[in-house]
Amino acid sequence: SAVISQKPSRDICQRGTSLTIQCQVDSQVTMMFWYRQQPGQSLTLIATANQGSEATYESGFVIDKFPISRPNLTFSTLTVSNMSPEDSSIYLCSVGGADTEAFFGQGTRLTVV
Amino acid sequence: GENVEQHPSTLSVQEGDSAVIKCTYSDSASNYFPWYKQELGKGPQLIIDIRSNVGEKKDQRIAVTLNKTAKHFSLHITETQPEDSAVYFCAASKGGNNRLAFGKGNQVVVIP
Numbered sequence: 205s206a207v208i209s210q211k212p213s214r215d216i217c218q219r220g221t222s223l224t225i226q227c228q229v230d231s232q233v234t235m236m237f238w239y240r241q242q243p244g245q246s247l248t249l250i251a252t253a254n255q256g257s258e259a260t261y262e263s264g265f266v267i268d269k270f271p272i273s274r275p276n277l278t279f280s281t282l283t284v285s286n287m288s289p290e291d292s293s294i295y296l297c298s299v300g301g302a303d304t305e306a307f308f309g310q311g312t313r314l315t316v317v
Numbered sequence: 318g319e320n321v322e323q324h325p326s327t328l329s330v331q332e333g334d335s336a337v338i339k340c341t342y343s344d345s346a347s348n349y350f351p352w353y354k355q356e357l358g359k360g361p362q363l364i365i366d367i368r369s370n371v372g373e374k375k376d377q378r379i380a381v382t383l384n385k386t387a388k389h390f391s392l393h394i395t396e397t398q399p400e401d402s403a404v405y406f407c408a409a410s411k412g413g414n415n416r417l418a419f420g421k422g423n424q425v426v427v428i429p
Contacts, residue, residue: 235415247419296360300415308360
């Protein structure tokens, strides 16, 4: 399985600011995804990070709020923009390939005050 | 889209007993069903998965069964140990694209 590193592991941010979360994988992967896990809740897919093109967003998530970059096959970033307390969640990076398992990073715990 | 439901929400078992968690899914095109274990403060860890071309898969104390007709799949943990205490999530996806739809999670508590 791939080793996935997320930075930062946690942060406390002021409302109205933005935070960029990094996801680094130790090997090239076809697919990278970003999920959100609100406190005590399940995981919800935000978007698929596409290498070399714009990310594909799920219903309810938009690029202006969650811009995503994927410059190569081992790295992606998720930005949470203009944060409000409702954005307080764990943000998780996931990687996998077609017809292979999906693995998760340890998550970034974001608190917006 | 896919809707995955998970029952029960909380399960307490005595150490050594078995635990069973059941999930149902709505999209008959779903063909991949992983189970994840999440411990406090950690990311989800893949513990077992099953594809739609098989009905059962086992890995030591953990097994997963799939009923495509009824559109449900279950996680079975035998001889439970305190370290099995965690939140377990089921998920489903289709077409090998790994866009997973998750259930709400099940808190399993193993009582020593």
